[in-house]
Amino acid sequence: xxxxxxxxxxxxxxxxxxxxxxxxxxxxxxxxxxxxxxxxxxxxxxxxxxxxxxxxxxxxxxxxxxxxxxxxxxxxxxxxxxxxxxxxxxxxxxxxxxxxxxxxxxxxxxxxxxxxxxxxxxxxxxxxxxxxxxxxxxxxxxxxxxxxxxxxxxxxxxxxxxxxxxxxxxxxxxxxxxxxxxxxxxxxxxxxxxxxxxxxxxxxxxxxxxxxxxxxxxxxxxxxxxxxxxxxxxxxxxxxxxxxxxxxxxxxxxxxxxxxxxxxxxxxxxxxxxxxxxxxxxxxxxxxxxxxxxxxxxxxxxxxxxxxxxxxxxxxxxxxxxxxxxxxxxxxxxxxxxxxxxxxxxxxxxxxxxxxxxxxxxxxxxxxxxxxxxxxxxxxxxxxxxxxxxxxxxxxxxxxxxxxxxxxxxxxxxxxxxxxxxxxxxxxxxxxxxxxxxxxxxxxxxxxxxxxxxxxxxxxxxxxxxxxxxxxxxxxxxxxxxxxxxxxxxx
Amino acid sequence: xxxxxxxxxxxxxxxxxxxxxxxxxxxxxxxxxxxxxxxxxxxxxxxxxxxxxxxxxxxxxxxxxxxxxxxxxxxxxxxxxxxxxxxxxxxxxxx
Numbered sequence: 001x002x003x004x005x006x007x008x009x010x011x012x013x014x015x016x017x018x019x020x021x022x023x024x025x026x027x028x029x030x031x032x033x034x035x036x037x038x039x040x041x042x043x044x045x046x047x048x049x050x051x052x053x054x055x056x057x058x059x060x061x062x063x064x065x066x067x068x069x070x071x072x073x074x075x076x077x078x079x080x081x082x083x084x085x086x087x088x089x090x091x092x093x094x095x096x097x098x099x100x101x102x103x104x105x106x107x108x109x110x111x112x113x114x115x116x117x118x119x120x121x122x123x124x125x126x127x128x129x130x131x132x133x134x135x136x137x138x139x140x141x142x143x144x145x146x147x148x149x150x151x152x153x154x155x156x157x158x159x160x161x162x163x164x165x166x167x168x169x170x171x172x173x174x175x176x177x178x179x180x181x182x183x184x185x186x187x188x189x190x191x192x193x194x195x196x197x198x199x200x201x202x203x204x205x206x207x208x209x210x211x212x213x214x215x216x217x218x219x220x221x222x223x224x225x226x227x228x229x230x231x232x233x234x235x236x237x238x239x240x241x242x243x244x245x246x247x248x249x250x251x252x253x254x255x256x257x258x259x260x261x262x263x264x265x266x267x268x269x270x271x272x273x274x275x276x277x278x279x280x281x282x283x284x285x286x287x288x289x290x291x292x293x294x295x296x297x298x299x300x301x302x303x304x305x306x307x308x309x310x311x312x313x314x315x316x317x318x319x320x321x322x323x324x325x326x327x328x329x330x331x332x333x334x335x336x337x338x339x340x341x342x343x344x345x346x347x348x349x350x351x352x353x354x355x356x357x358x359x360x361x362x363x364x365x366x367x368x369x370x371x372x373x374x375x376x377x378x379x380x381x382x383x384x385x386x387x388x389x390x391x392x393x394x395x396x397x398x399x400x401x402x403x404x405x406x407x408x409x410x411x412x413x414x415x416x417x418x419x420x421x422x423x424x425x426x427x428x429x430x431x432x433x434x435x436x437x438x439x440x441x442x443x444x445x446x447x448x449x450x451x452x453x454x455x456x457x458x459x460x461x462x463x464x465x466x467x468x469x470x471x472x473x474x475x476x477x478x479x480x481x482x483x484x485x486x487x488x489x490x491x
Numbered sequence: 492x493x494x495x496x497x498x499x500x501x502x503x504x505x506x507x508x509x510x511x512x513x514x515x516x517x518x519x520x521x522x523x524x525x526x527x528x529x530x531x532x533x534x535x536x537x538x539x540x541x542x543x544x545x546x547x548x549x550x551x552x553x554x555x556x557x558x559x560x561x562x563x564x565x566x567x568x569x570x571x572x573x574x575x576x577x578x579x580x581x582x583x584x585x586x
Contacts, residue, residue, distance in 0.1 A: 108566035202547045215545055244552040245545070313529040324506060331507070334579055338572035345582040350509030362508055363518055366499075367525065369506045383532050385542030390535065392543055424521055425528060441546025465547065 003028035004171035005488065008228040011174055012076050015062060022058035022079030026051050026123050029081045033125070033172045036491055041147050042157075042167035044086050045094050046126035054123040055079060061121060076231050076255075078121035083173035085164045086127035087134050088219065089208040090114050097210050098130040098142040098160075101336045101356030111208020112243070113177060113219055113236040120235055125173055128163030132358045133327065134179055134212045136160045137187060137430050140421050141360045148417070149192060150489035151455055155414040158188030161222070165192040168222045170491055175232050176222040181212050182315050183409075183434025185220035186446040190409035190458020193448045193487060195229045195475065196222045200465045201441035202247040204233075205240035213322035214245075216315075216438040225485045226447060226475040230254035233468060249466060257469040258476040263297030265474070268402030272308035273433055278411040285450030285457040286408045289478065293406065296477055303398040303405065307390045311436040314391065316428055317371045317384035318439070324368030330356060363424060392440040399464050404474055408433055409446040409458035433460065443468050447475045448484040456484075494523045 003025050006014070014020045030048055037043055058079035065074055084090055087097045089107035091114070096102045110118065117124070131141035139147045139162025147162045149155040150170035157166040161178025165188035168176050178185040180198035189196025198220040209219055221232030234255065239248045269290060274283055294300050332338030332352030339355060342348035357365070371380035398405060410433060420427045437444045442462055449459035459478070463471040479485050499519040503510045510518065564577055573580040 105570050108562065108569055200547070202549070241554060245547070245549060247547065247549075307535075310532060310535065313532050316525070317529060317532075328506075332572060333581055334567075335570035335572070342582065345584055346507070347509075348582055349507040353507055354509035354511075357508075359518075362510070362514070363521060365506050365508060366502050366518060367522060370494075370498075370502050370522070370526075373502065373505060379533075380529070382542055383537060385544060386537035386540040387532055387535055388543040388546075389540050390537070392546060425525055428525075439543075439546065 004032040006174060007224045008077070008080050008174050008231055011080060015079050016070070016074065018066065022055040022062065022123065023052065025079060026055040026081050029125055029173065036170055037172060039148060039153055039491065040150055040166050040170045040172065041145055042128050042163045042170065042172055043083070043126045044096060044129050044144060044163065047093055047124055050093070051081065051123045051125050054121070058121045058123065075120035077117060077235055079123060081123040081125050081174055082117065083125050083128045083164055083167040083176040084114070085161050085176070085178045086130050087179055087210045088113065088177060089210070090124060090127065093127060095127065095210065097134070098132040098144065099356065099358065099361070100143045101330050103337070105335055109208065112205040112240045114208060116236050128167055128176065130163055131160035132361050133210070133323070134160040134181055134184055135323070135360050135364055137183070137427055138420065139163060140417065141358060143358050146417055149414045150491045151193060152414065154416055155455070156191065156417055158191035158414065160184040162188050164222050165189055165194060165196065168192070168194050168224060169489055171488070175228050177232070177236070178220055178222055179209055180218055180220045180438065181216045182319060182438050183431045185222065186409050186434050186444055186458070186460060187431065189222060189446040191414040191456065193456030193484070193489070194222055194224055195226050195445065195447045195485065196220060197229050197233065197445040198437065198443055199233060199237065199468050200247070200443040202245050203237050203443065203466065203468065205238070205243040205246050207240055207242035211326040213319040214326060215322060216319055226445070226472055226479055227255065227258060229445065230258055230472050247466065252469050254469055254472055258473055260473055262293070262474050262477045265298050265404065265470070266402040267293055267298045267300045268303035268398050268405040269300060270303050270305045270308070270398070270405055270407050272305050273407035275411055275432060278408065279413060279452060281452030282408055282410070282412060282457050285452065286459055289449035289459045290406055292481060293474065293478060296481065301402065303402055305394040305398060305436070307387065307394050308432070308436060310387050311391060311439065312428055312432055314384045314387045315431070315435040315439060316367070317380050318388065320364040320368030321371045321381050322368070324365045324372065327361070327365055332356070360424070388439045391436050395440045395442060404471060405462040407460050407462070409460040413452050413455035413457060437462060441465060443471060445471045445475050447478065448487070450484060494519050494526070
């Protein structure tokens with residue numbers, strides 16, 4: 001049995017039954033990584049000593065549990081090997097954010113989500129590749145190397161959480177965490193043919209997530225299927241004093257909730273999400289998926305989100321503006337790259353940032369700085385914040401008539417490495433279907449719904465604020481009558 | 492909507508980014524194209540629309556002002572480029 005092919009829920013079952021040990025499972029993952037990561041390049045750092053120690057402890061807990069009669073509840077993630085996007089702090093392990101600036105940065109603390117995983121006995125295999133400071137849609141902006149899509153190694157895995165998505169798709173981790181500011185979990189999930197979710201803003205703590213755009217960032221799980229996503233979400237979600245934007249609401253039992261059924265739920269099809277220039281086979285696959293959901297008893301109707309076309313300029317003014325503030329901390333004084341031969345303090349800042357940051361990061365810092373600067377603030381940043389209100393109102397209005405909105409995740413399947421790298425605006429436009437959710441603070445799940453020329457197509461399921469349970473339920477129901485989530489890349 | 496060289500230099504200085512001449516040219520050109528495209532927002536009448544600063548409405552989240560341990564000094568200095576006697580050594584701020 002090739003253990004790397006298991007889902008989290010299958011592995012959890014086998015661990016409890018004593019069929020496999022956590023140590024075996026973790027070793028199997030490192031063997032798989034050794035076999036394919038030289039081609040996929042999902043990982044920046046591997047943590048075998050940490051992982052094997054965590055696995056050993058998980059095995060001890062399992063043995064003790066069996067001895068005590070196997071009756072207590074064990075956390076589902078006990079012994080489960082996971083990959084973590086390198087923008088989330090794991091204490092004692094390099095967290096580079098895909099940047100030369102933080103190439104040697106080792107955080108002295110765990111992000112809240114990591115503390116929660118560690119408490120539950122999960123195993124951390126390593127840190128995955130990302131566009132620098134999460135800025136990008138292809139993982140090509142990583143300062144180190146690009147990650148390759150396991151379905152076609154000449155193509156991008158999407159971004160910015162491309163490393164995490166590729167790792168799960170290629171069997172290099174049973175699950176992973178990423179972050180999503182404008183689509184960076186959902187879009188790579190779509191391009192890599194796996195499940196990936198961004199929850200409602202404030203559902204998961206951002207403490208220990210290196211900040212890009214504070215009003216938009218959320219951590220999100222990747223899994224081979226919806227059940228695995230639900231398991232990860234349950235483990236990491238919840239109020240956290242250390243992130244004052246977390247919502248103080250209980251975390252539902254997402255896994256039990258999956259089976260509640262979807263008959264009678266109303267599904268909205270947003271006409272503006274079927275954009276001009278969208279790949280025809282993507283549209284076909286998504287419309288067929290919607291027909292499948294209707295076949296399961298959902299009522300479908302068209303809805304309108306008229307300000308969708310303004311999403312890209314709105315997002316690409318707000319996110320860079322917030323980023324320009326968040327990245328001001330990288331000055332070479334307390335951590336990170338510090339230019340050694342500076343003339344004075346200011347020269348030190350200028351040169352550290354010049355050498356430490358890549359092009360896309362510099363572009364966005366400049367865009368954001370400009371949008372916030374005196375004389376331009378009203379026309380750009382304030383204007384964008386007002387359009388953000390209009391975008392949010394579109395969704396609020398639609399959700400008066402429907403319970404979920406279903407649409408494509410990405411207008412196209414995975415593009416070739418290098419294809420969009422020279423045209424920043426083209427790259428930005430590929431986020432058109434994901435970024436309005438971040439602006440509106442809504443959660444969305446992407447699941448595979450077909451193929452176009454052997455490349456995965458993703459279906460996006462969008463819910464009202466804090467409606468993760470319903471969104472996951474719709475995805476789960478779809479999986480019960482289809483097998484896209486069982487397909488694996490040939491690698 | 493073409494950014495002038497002075498504008499590019501001004502923005503770079505506000506952001507403390509040391510740009511090469513080539514970068515000033517290239518970024519200036521790319522940013523001009525991007526900002527030109529963003530003019531589309533001006534089409535919308537937002538006169539009576541309030542800005543959204545946070546998508547989820549949370550007000551005045553507070554906690555009690557109690558002293559708690561934060562982080563150990565050695566841990567904080569672990570990544571310091573130039574630590575000295577338990578401080579971050581910096582270049583002169585004032586002449």
